[in-house]
Amino acid sequence: MLAIFKRDLKSYFTSPLGYVFIAAFLAVMNVFFYLYNVYPAQSSLATVFNFMVYILIFVTPLLTMRLFSEEFKQKTDQLLLTSPVKISGIVIGKFLAALAIFAIALAVTLVYVVIIAAHGQPNVRELLANYLAIFCVASAFISIGVFISSLTENQLVSAVLTLAVFLVLYLVDTSGFGAENAILNNILYSISLFVRYTTISNGVLTLSDIVFYITVAAVFLFATTRVIEKKRWS
């Protein structure tokens, strides 16, 4: 697992992919930071973090599109699957590599905290909640991306499909909860990837929300191992 984590992490930087992801993420974040913190002299990063999840919709596919697709295409999965490692180890290694790239990008946003601290009083507890929340959400997003990349050997298909899934989830979210049927509403509400995040980034951190995101990540990673396991039998 560690070997795979290291290799995948490195491969983000031997291709432009890692740089593109970090640059795209930060470029948009910086604009939001300027608009909502620097310009109005606001010390709370809550709004910026609120937008971060929408940026994730667009940049997560970059991060996950080739994780498995490329292995299948180059037939390097033959090396991984005939080596004495568990499939779950391969999946988790790749997931953690993608998450680490996100963590690197996220770490750069700590500069915002420094800037705010230099000019005012940052709310430490709110910040901690925000960072924890976005990290959990990113885990869930990335795990969905990992899952989709295990379904195809074409990177582009993987990226577009991942983006489509996120957009659909988002649309359900924004248009939903107005449905006539209360039960349907409840279901949509409880599986929404976005609602809980808004709650947390507004400062209400509950354990159940955190557990929800971790569960989503676990479910999709497990599904990925099943997909790969099943390929052997086809």
Added chain:
Amino acid sequence: MIEVNRLTKLYGDKRGVTDISFKIDEGEIVGFLGPNGAGKSTTMNIITGYLSATSGSASIGGINVLEDPLEAKKQIGYLPEQPPLYLDMTVKDYLDFVYDLKGAKTRESDRKKHISSICEMVGITQVYNRVIRNLSKGYRQRVGLAQALIGDPEVLILDEPTVGLDPRQIVEIRDVIRELGKKRTIILSTHILPEVEQICERVLVIKEGRIIADDTPQGLQANVAQGHALTLRCAGARSAVANTVRSVPGVRVVTPLPDREEGACDMLVESDGQVDIRKPLFRALAQAGFPILQLRPQDLSLEEIFMTLTEDTSAEVRR
């Protein structure tokens, strides 16, 4: 060391391999021979645990590949048909990664020694720091072979190891394989026949997903070629000699060959496989007063054997 028992693999309703069984002892070098799409790669993929069989089982050193995949895989080095290379890595990084992946050993000094000795053996020391993408096919193939050797596995499974190499490299790699075979069990697939003749102690011929022959290269030759064809040089007029030869029971075809000697004629005498016609042929010719100057069994080359064994192969392509 390797035991394959009634292996069948279906791709949908197409048959990849059908009811394949064989046993390979420790230290044997075995060649898989067969036309493209016969099921060589499928069989190898099942033994290495990349694919699962529809029915039947495979085990390495007594460990079932399906029941204890991790232990079984530890004993195998596998070079698939297309070497599993990460093109954006250098040879060094790639081999380091494989070393970690296989959990070979953990001491750093050991690692360097191990990897550099492998690089030397397969001849990739001079490209050690280059990015794999920029390497020629021959070097890529050798990096693939190096990958299979990492961790010193007891069993090597090599799918067409000499594809893409130039003639000199082929000789080098064959020497490497022979050298490796002194201590290891090796299965290699190929459709290059001299390769089998030179390296392997045993040949499994696969055709349409079934094993149709299992023998030593020499045995294979003897079996198929036995009494099959003789070249005859006999003093006398061609037509008279040919008539006498045709009168011998068991003779099927007599083909004239260009004459090599004054007053004698050459011909190729083919018989019905199992019958040894040498003695009756001698008597018949002696009686008719045509002294035999030369009688020699026509050795079939492995090419011809291969053609004989695999003829009627339909053009249908199977994976």
